[in-house]
Amino acid sequence: MAGWNESQLRKYNIKMEKIPTLQYDDPKVDSLLTNNKPVLIKGSKLVSRVLKWDLDYLTEHMNSTCCNVLISKNHKFKYYDQKKITPNMTFKPISRPSPMIFSEFAKQIKDWKKGDSRLYMQQVLNNSISQRIVNDFVKFNWDWIISKQNVCKWGSLTSNLLLIAQEGNVTPCHYDEQQNMFASIRGYKRFILFPPSEFECLYPHPVHHPYDRQSQVEFDNPDYIKFPKFKEARGYEVIVGPEDVLYIPMYWFHHVESLMHGGYTVSINFWFKAESVEKIEYPLLDHHKIVIMRNVEKMLAEALHDPSEVGTMLKTIVLGRYT
Numbered sequence: 001m002a003g004w005n006e007s008q009l010r011k012y013n014i015k016m017e018k019i020p021t022l023q024y025d026d027p028k029v030d031s032l033l034t035n036n037k038p039v040l041i042k043g044s045k046l047v048s049r050v051l052k053w054d055l056d057y058l059t060e061h062m063n064s065t066c067c068n069v070l071i072s073k074n075h076k077f078k079y080y081d082q083k084k085i086t087p088n089m090t091f092k093p094i095s096r097p098s099p100m101i102f103s104e105f106a107k108q109i110k111d112w113k114k115g116d117s118r119l120y121m122q123q124v125l126n127n128s129i130s131q132r133i134v135n136d137f138v139k140f141n142w143d144w145i146i147s148k149q150n151v152c153k154w155g156s157l158t159s160n161l162l163l164i165a166q167e168g169n170v171t172p173c174h175y176d177e178q179q180n181m182f183a184s185i186r187g188y189k190r191f192i193l194f195p196p197s198e199f200e201c202l203y204p205h206p207v208h209h210p211y212d213r214q215s216q217v218e219f220d221n222p223d224y225i226k227f228p229k230f231k232e233a234r235g236y237e238v239i240v241g242p243e244d245v246l247y248i249p250m251y252w253f254h255h256v257e258s259l260m261h262g263g264y265t266v267s268i269n270f271w272f273k274a275e276s277v278e279k280i281e282y283p284l285l286d287h288h289k290i291v292i293m294r295n296v297e298k299m300l301a302e303a304l305h306d307p308s309e310v311g312t313m314l315k316t317i318v319l320g321r322y323t
């Protein structure tokens, strides 16, 4: 019995294949990881000793800790970079930070009624959290995850994000610039992943926009006039359940949703810097091309002293000359 069913998934008009699911000791796991290919890994026991991290336990041990909570008028929690909001910009994000102490967050989740704003806790785990949480943190299967970090020659572990979502919460499609091992502690999450080569079908916002790295396409109501290639996007789908670990390769786009009617979910991710020493070899990999495009946007904005002129100059370079 899977513990979930198709009726709990939001419906999108996207072509999707499955992501391979392998046992942690299957040698194919390392070959997928080292080739930047997603894989769902079972049996690693990465977070098995913290399965007790439910709202009651965390309230008891994080009670008065102030945590980073996002609040949204709908079910979407689209990340934005505060530092990229300029004074003359009219930017109205769907979700916004609303820091609160853990016990308040837990209470609002429990008392939530349809129509209320939704909440999503996304709290970086550091030693300012309670001693008990720190004690639990050291019980992760560090030997296993460090062995993966080494076999893939990833850089340092930069952070762990503790994620507590209400059922049905959605993190819209975006990519990150770090390697990610994503572990589920409670509940089920559906991931739709797209390789970096799908960049032109997913239309991420310009680099200097606060929504940098986030797709402009509303999956539940795509604007096929503005984003015609979205029709051709080919994704990969996987359901991540308790104790599963999903490898999300850097620069792979991902849409994440906590299954509807599945209760709240508790997850934790492990973000690693990319290769410690990544020598660029040819032919370039698809994610290298995203890095190059990002550098072109950054360099042009720097040279023009005005990010709003970047699009005009790129059109001048391309239209009628490279098209």
Ligand SMILES: O=C(O)C(=O)[C@H]1CC[C@@H](C(=O)O)C1
Binding pocket: 163, 165, 170, 171, 176, 180, 182, 189, 248, 256, 257, 267, 269
């Ligand atoms: O781990 C990542 O890369 C993310 O995007 C996290 C931020 C929101 C989380 C979610 O599960 O909804 C996933």
Ligand SMILES: [Zn+2]
Binding pocket: 174, 175, 176, 254
């Ligand atoms: Zn992400």
